[in-house]
């Protein structure tokens with residue numbers, strides 16, 4: 001019997017119900033969920049009952065008690081998957097991505113020289129992750145001295161890339177980031193910027209419902225959220241080709257200019273502040289009747305200049321990645337892909353700004 005059939009049989013024994021779908025290896029996205037027949041919009045294709053959800057309440061009590069105040073829920077679930085009773089997870093573990101694939105895709109696993117070339121938004125997410133891992137690993141390594149860091153890191157990401165939001169009476173006092181659970185089979189859905197709807201209740205568990213029709217053989221996706229590609233890259237180790245939520249962070253080029261422009265032209269200062277602020281501030285400024293500030297065309301000209309500088313910076317970064325001796329080719333290719341996407345967004349903006 002294939003590992004995927006074993007997984008679905010194991011899940012069915014826990015009350016997981018599914019119709020019209022199968023778990024299958026996809027082209028380039030690891031395992032995914034494929035339509036096994038034509039599916040209508042509005043069909044519930046997967047139900048994971050509350051008793052099949054793996055959360056803090058179902059973690060090995062020794063692990064849960066030992067780590068409760070020393071690790072996040074992600075960190076505790078990771079420790080449980082790694083150190084808990086092996087038989088509990090055999091069928092699920094058999095289909096999980098390999099350590100090698102995590103090393104290739106997840107920036108936290110990349111060499112520092114490559115991490116240094118991540119886009120700013122991805123880098124700041126990486127720093128936050130590093131802080132979380134430091135705390136979780138600190139808790140795990142002192143409670144379980146035999147544990148191995150690299151193995152723990154892989155489990156930390158295996159869990160982090162496949163948990164669902166889980167709010168129940170026993171989790172509702174935890175922080176939002178800690179209301180997490182693992183859902184067998186539901187965690188095999190790959191992400192698209194628009195996907196099936198995912199609904200849960202603490203009593204009933206999870207339902208995944210299609211929003212559109214699917215043909216037999218088509219991949220069925222959920223959406224992990226309205227995430228930019230920098231977020232997807234850092235948290236999940238991939239970028240989408242088409243992503244309606246993608247965005248580019250201009251902090252690196254605007255903030256230094258803002259800091260340097262303390263004694264310069266007033267209009268430039270205002271334009272810089274507007275560029276560095278949220279769009280509602282910009283709208284308020286436009287409707288405030290303030291005639292002292294820059295016009296839209298003056299601000300656009302400044303933005304065009306920044307975008308032009310940014311384009312040059314992107315080309316330099318691409319060259320640095322190409323010339324970098326460290327890291328795997330697949331890691332460099334993924335980072336190159338992200339920078340090329342940023343280059344395309346910037347070029348499109350430049351085009352739009354042209355008079």
Ligand SMILES: C[S@@+](CC[C@H](N)C(=O)[O-])C[C@H]1O[C@@H](n2cnc3c(N)ncnc32)[C@H](O)[C@@H]1O
Pocket residue numbers: 028029030031032095096097105161162187188189190191192235236237238239240
């Ligand atoms: C919840 S799991 C989905 C199942 C996963 N493909 C597997 O093999 O177990 C999330 C992981 O799947 C991969 N993934 C999800 N959506 C993807 C996509 N659109 N393109 C490429 N990889 C994707 C990423 O490795 C991500 O960290």
